[in-house]
């Protein structure tokens with residue numbers, strides 16, 4: 551069976567505007583995960599609530615350090631009209647990990663057991679998990695296995711790296727295969743999928759894999775899922791055109807919702823960070839990065 555494709559959550563990037571625009575293309579993913587929502591000053595952040603309100607089809611994600619934070623976020627997600635929640639057990643960002651959130655929660659089986667009890671009391675909601683194998687040890691997940699298997703989960707997405715290698719560096723594929731064999735839920739692979747051939751290699755390695763989650767790969771190559779489904783790669787010129795068109799649509803939407811050139815450019819520039827130099831051009835990307843006015847940004851796109 552064909553794997554289910556998920557767009558990975560990425561703070562500041564895969565927000566409602568990007569998700570809606572990418573979802574409207576023929577290369578769309580099956581599901582789109584929103585960047586994590588967190589508690590700030592004792593309450594769920596408004597910015598993330600607005601993002602969820604703007605996209606009823608998103609899969610909301612929460613990051614938490616205890617049962618209280620988890621419950622507060624769960625209530626907020628439900629109040630925003632969503633019925634599914636993804637638990638972030640993988641964020642490697644030190645300030646979050648130190649406070650026991652994200653990957654930090656992997657070391658707190660007792661807290662996660664409490665979270666599992668809350669989940670069991672909310673049959674109206676669907677849950678999923680996004681995790682790493684561990685913090686500093688690839689076997690950190692093992693003590694968590696009973697609690698994860700006890701949870702009722704739609705899927706478990708795994709990014710097989712430790713936090714010392716946040717998103718680059720060696721992939722722990724053997725550990726991923728061990729986890730996939732031991733976890734009693736549908737398993738999704740996430741990490742460094744950049745081309746259709748990467749998806750084929752992965753499906754050979756783990757036959758029967760439920761799904762593939764892609765982050766940077768979709769920002770660099772928005773057509774990636776469509777190309778894999780079609781069984782043929784687009785030529786570079788077409789891929790470049792597709793990326794430029796998507797980013798132009800994002801720019802148009804941001805220009806309508808934000809005021810001030812600085813604000814628009816600050817929000818827009820990260821979308822070009824993952825663009826392939828060999829396709830978009832080194833000069834063009836350098837000039838986009840340097841641009842401080844809309845005029846300079848638009849001139850850069852013509853290089």
Ligand SMILES: Cc1cc2nc3c(=O)[nH]c(=O)nc-3n(C[C@H](O)[C@H](O)[C@H](O)COP(=O)(O)O)c2cc1C
Nearest residue numbers: 558559560561585586709741742743764765766767
């Ligand atoms: C800028 C940035 C922001 C991210 N934000 C989130 C997030 O909010 N929640 C989350 O679970 N993962 C987050 N991630 C991790 C991605 O979802 C994904 O696991 C990671 O990029 C590896 O997948 P990829 O190689 O397909 O990009 C973020 C990664 C980056 C680079």
